[in-house]
Amino acid sequence: MPEDERSAEQPLSxxxxxxxxxxQSLGLHKAGFSHSLAIEIDATAAETLSSNLGVQVAVGDVADPSVWTPRSYEGVDLFAGGVPCPPFSAAGKQLGTSDERDLFAWAIEQVSIIRPRAVMLENVRGLAAPRFAAYRQRILDRLDELGYVGEWKLLHASDFGVPQLRPRFVLVAMPTSEMRYFYWPEAxxxxxxTVGDALHDLMAVDGWKHADAWRDAASDIGPTLVGGSKKHGGADLGPTRAKAAWAKLSVDGRGIADSPPDRRSPSFRTTPPRLTIEMASRIQGWTPTDDYRFAGRKTSQYRQIGNAFPPPVAEAIGRSxxxxxxxxxxxxxxxxxQVSLHDPVYRALAQSDRPLSLDELIGAYNEGSASAVQQRLAAIGRDFELHTVDVEGTERYLLGDFKGFIGQSDHWRHEVVSRFRNRVS
Structure with a gap:
């Protein structure tokens, strides 16, 4: 159907x-999108998605050509995803391209094949750090080469009715003709x-006499739920600092409860309650009317919830x-x-057909000092081949290949995923 004949009410693919x-799927469905396909490596999470939303899910490594064929979905309205966050997470080692779970650059390459009308990719706040300035610049430059204008935005889930902070770094891209009409959703x-408001009915459902007082004590938003990965993390509310923040809200973050407090349960002042799976999903933005059920055992259920993109945030971006x-x-x-400028040092190297001296790079970097440029070079060298050459006694720098996985058949990622399939998430 020609674009100008599309009904404003017709679901977009x-x-x-x-x-x-x-x-993210639930939020985008509420915003008027309908899946042509979803791809997910974890079979239990895929079962959850399929059984709740009736979505066709291809189960396996999204970068494995035997799992799905991107070219079959050419011209889809929206290509979206929540590619793995550990490569950029401040809670991890921020390995970027050296982490086999890094699929952000790979996802951008699929844009050249699928040619979607819009792109939406989300990740953790760590991707916004200076460490990844060159990585972000390469993403925007590659989108520009493909005819898309990309824009990054840090959004907080608490600004969209979700009772936790949960900052997420989101990339939206479209051709200029559409991007001109894009506005980030307002808070x-x-x-x-608050946590107390969101969970009061669940805390009170079995007659806990302290539920009203607990609601008043839990009168703030919660810290970000941490789902962990198959390498690390379990059914608790995160590292020590996160547990301490939950304790201030009268919640025991050391585990997930099988059931809510009942009429015999003691006061939260002496024994703070733990969240149940249903409570965790409420903290993540699912609502009672969603009637969502999570497959698998408790640890898997919590990991699915803790790693999810809050549905209300996805819905707001989807509507925009x-x-x-x-x-x-x-x-x-x-x-x-015009493409935004995130890393002038990287941009100067990428656009030069000759090695550049430190003085030339200082001139390209408005903040200017030699130490600042050397820090940028160190960061760039973690995600790109960076060659040092001597030209007439002056040390110069030449940008080489991007180290990240973009679909290469001989990339080291394939062996890692093959050998440690059950640990990749």
């Missing part, structure tokens, strides 16, 4: 990579939803993308489609 248990007005694709609202005046 969606391919979702690394879909997990469906937090909800009014007071934030849908509006842009339909050219709703007022177009931005700027039609240039």
């Amino acid at each position: 969606l391919v979702e990579a690394c879909a997990g248990a469906g937090g 909800h007005r009014g007071p934030r939803v 993308i849908r509006a842009a694709l339909n050219h709703e609202g007022t177009a931005m005046i700027d039609e240039s489609g």
